[in-house]
Every structure is written in structure tokens, then in C-alpha cells.
Amino acid sequence: MTTATKTVSLGISQRIAAAAVAMVLGGVLLYGAGFASANTLHNAAHDGRHAFAFPCH
Amino acid sequence: MIQRILFAAIFAGVLGGVFVSAAQHLKVTPLILEAETYEEMDAATTASQTLATAPETASGTLATAAPDHDHAHDHAGATANTTHDHDHGDATTTASDHHHDENAWAPQDGFERISYTLLANIVIGVGYALLLCAGIVLRGKDITIRQGLMWGVCGFLAFSLLPSLGLPPELPGSVSAPLEARQIWWLSAAIGGAAGLALIAFGRGWIYKLVGLVAIVTPHLYGAPHVAEALGGSLPAELAAEFAIASIITSAGFWLVLGGLSGAFLARKPLSQA
Numbered sequence: 610m611t612t613a614t615k616t617v618s619l620g621i622s623q624r625i626a627a628a629a630v631a632m633v634l635g636g637v638l639l640y641g642a643g644f645a646s647a648n649t650l651h652n653a654a655h656d657g658r659h660a661f662a663f664p665c666h
Numbered sequence: 667m668i669q670r671i672l673f674a675a676i677f678a679g680v681l682g683g684v685f686v687s688a689a690q691h692l693k694v695t696p697l698i699l700e701a702e703t704y705e706e707m708d709a710a711t712t713a714s715q716t717l718a719t720a721p722e723t724a725s726g727t728l729a730t731a732a733p734d735h736d737h738a739h740d741h742a743g744a745t746a747n748t749t750h751d752h753d754h755g756d757a758t759t760t761a762s763d764h765h766h767d768e769n770a771w772a773p774q775d776g777f778e779r780i781s782y783t784l785l786a787n788i789v790i791g792v793g794y795a796l797l798l799c800a801g802i803v804l805r806g807k808d809i810t811i812r813q814g815l816m817w818g819v820c821g822f823l824a825f826s827l828l829p830s831l832g833l834p835p836e837l838p839g840s841v842s843a844p845l846e847a848r849q850i851w852w853l854s855a856a857i858g859g860a861a862g863l864a865l866i867a868f869g870r871g872w873i874y875k876l877v878g879l880v881a882i883v884t885p886h887l888y889g890a891p892h893v894a895e896a897l898g899g900s901l902p903a904e905l906a907a908e909f910a911i912a913s914i915i916t917s918a919g920f921w922l923v924l925g926g927l928s929g930a931f932l933a934r935k936p937l938s939q940a
Contacts, residue, residue, distance in 0.1 A: 621806070624937075627667035628800040631675065635796030642789040644849055652772035655838075656779070657786030660686070660694045662826065662835035662913055664848035 671799045674931035678799075679792030682924040686791065687784045689919055693912040695783070698838060701901060701909070705839030708899040791924065794821060798928050801860075805868065808936050814929015815922055820867070822921035824859035826914060828882065831855075832890030835913035839901045843891035855885040 642654045643663040651658075651665075658665040773779040798821055802809055809817075829852045836842060858881040865878030 623667055624803050624806055627671055628804040630668050631671045631796045631800035631803070635675070635793045635800065638789050638793030638796070642786050642793065646845075648770035652770060653782040654786035654789075655772075656690070656695060656698055656783040657790055659698055659836065659838065660690050660783075660787075660913055661790055661917065662830055662833070664833060664842075664845055664852050665836065666838065666840075666842070666845060 678927035679795035683788030683791030818925015
């Protein structure tokens with residue numbers, strides 16, 4: 610079986626774009642779980658927030 | 667490239683979240699549950715006091731942190747006149763600032779609560795893993811598991827240890843400064859720490875390293891928001907200290923797992939390839 614592995618070289622702009630998307634996405638997740646003040650979100654993530662030492666309450 | 671980051675971050679984050687949930691069960695969660703019994707006790711005391719005294723203190727902030735609480739141990743009088751190093755914040759907020767809306771939904775204690783905590787830990791895990799993988803990809807050098815562990819150590823420093831220097835991990839029922847001020851300070855310490863560590867590690871030339879050092883220490887020189895009476899209510903100080911240490915050690919384990927796994931998943935192919 611021949612495996613044709615494509616080696617596409619990545620430029621720095623592609624890496625920056627991918628990293629930026631990942632950072633925004635990560636920030637949104639962390640904001641929702643760790644910072645958002647909505648009561649429901651706070652109560653659901655309460656113990657996780659305390660355990661990770663996000664400022665809570 | 668984005669698929670690779672997502673793949674690595676989701677796997678590392680989910681596994682890290684599951685790991686940390688198990689680790690928290692050893693000490694962190696029992697301490698939170700224990701602290702809540704004190705928190706409820708304080709809430710009951712405050713409620714009965716506010717009924718008996720001035721109605722204008724019934725909601726919102728009490729004027730001072732110390733005297734309105736029925737202290738089991740008498741540090742209220744003893745520390746009222748001492749000067750605190752961390753006295754620069756608006757010292758008007760107390761535990762009563764917890765706006766626990768009694769009608770709001772909250773998971774039932776037991777299985778439901780554990781499940782939501784697991785879910786929250788996984789979301790936090792994937793969130794942190796995305797930041798970590800983004801950093802590794804931005805750096806652009808191929809990575810090994812060992813280097814992944816180093817990234818994990820730096821994540822722990824930036825997002826756990828450095829912020830905890832100003833705002834130690836707190837139990838429910840702790841008396842502290844207004845939430846927003848603490849969140850802003852926490853973010854500045856974490857972002858300053860992450861950017862600073864990156865500049866020190868990867869900056870070529872002393873000027874970058876100097877700027878990195880400034881980014882790390884500035885939030886700490888400015889100081890985290892605190893109230894004069896750092897530990898109010900009836901929450902025992904030993905419990906708070908135990909929790910702070912348990913939380914920091916658990917986080918350290920979490921970051922090592924996250925860093926090692928992120929490194930392992932991203933090491934499967936050179937980063938110069940799509």
C-alpha cells in the first residue's frame with residue numbers, strides 16, 4: 610500500500626491565524642466557565658471556579 | 667493547522683478535565699462542601715441580625731467588614747485597628763455581597779453537582795489547552811512531550827501560581843473585595859504572567875526579557891484588591907489555608923497533564939506541516 614502523505618508547508622501567517630482562532634475560542638470557553646456572571650452559569654461551574662481559583666462570588 | 671490545534675486541545679482538555687475532577691475529589695471538593703456549612707451559618711446569622719437592626723443594611727454592602735459578624739474567634743476587635751499591607755481596595759464589601767439568588771437554578775448536591783463540576787472542568791481544560799496549543803503553534807518549533815510539560819509548568823505559573831500570589835484560591839464564604847475588581851486584577855496578573863514568561867523564554871536580547879519581567883511584576887506591585895478584614899465570617903483560617911494549598915497542588919497536576927498531553931498530540935507531525 611502506498612501512502613501519499615502530503616507535506617504542505619505552512620507559512621507564518623497561517624500559523625498566526627490558527628493560533629488566533631484557538632486563542633479566541635479558548636478565551637470564550639474560559640470566560641463562560643470561569644468569569645460570566647449569569648447565575649445559572651455561576652452555579653453550574655461553581656466548584657470548578659473555586660478549585661481553579663477564579664475569582665468567584 | 668486549526669484542525670490539529672482543535673484535535674490536540676480537545677483531547678488534552680477533556681483528559682485534563684477528567685483528571686482534575688478526580689484529583690479535586692481528594693481534598694478540594696470536601697473542603698468546599700465543608701466551607702458551605704459555615705457560609706450557610708453566616709447567612710442565617712446575617713439574616714437574623716438584619717431583621718433585628720437597621721433595614722437599610724438588609725441588602726447590598728454592610729459598611730464595615732468586621733463588626734457585623736458574629737465571630738467565633740475574636741479577631742474582629744483585635745485586628746480592627748491594625749494596618750494591613752493590602753488595604754488599598756475599596757474596603758466596603760463583605761460576605762453579604764454574595765448575591766446568591768435563592769430562586770436561581772443550581773445543580774442538586776450529589777450526582778448532578780458532580781456532573782456539572784466535571785463539565786465545567788472539561789470546558790476549563792479545553793479552554794486552557796486551546797491557549798496552550800496556540801502558544802506552541804505560534805512558537806512554531808516542533809515539540810516533544812518533555813517540552814509540552816515545560817509549557818504546562820509555564821501555564822501553571824501564569825494562570826495559577828502568579829494570580830494566587832495576589833488572590834489566593836478562596837473558599838465559598840470568604841470575605842473579599844468586589845468581584846469585578848478581583849476579576850480584572852486576576853486577568854491582568856495572568857495575561858501579564860503569560861506574556862512576560864513568553865518574552866523571557868523566547869525574546870532575543872535583554873530588553874525583551876526586561877519587558878517580560880516588568881509585565882510579570884507590575885500587577886503584583888500595583889496590588890490585588892483586598893478588604894481590610896481578609897477573612898471574615900466564621901470560616902476558620904485553617905480551612906482557607908488548607909484549601910489554598912490543595913487547590914494550587916491540584917492545579918499543578920492539571921497543568922502538567924495538560925502540557926504533556928498537548929505536547930504529545932502536537933508532536934505527532936512537525937508543526938511546519940499542515
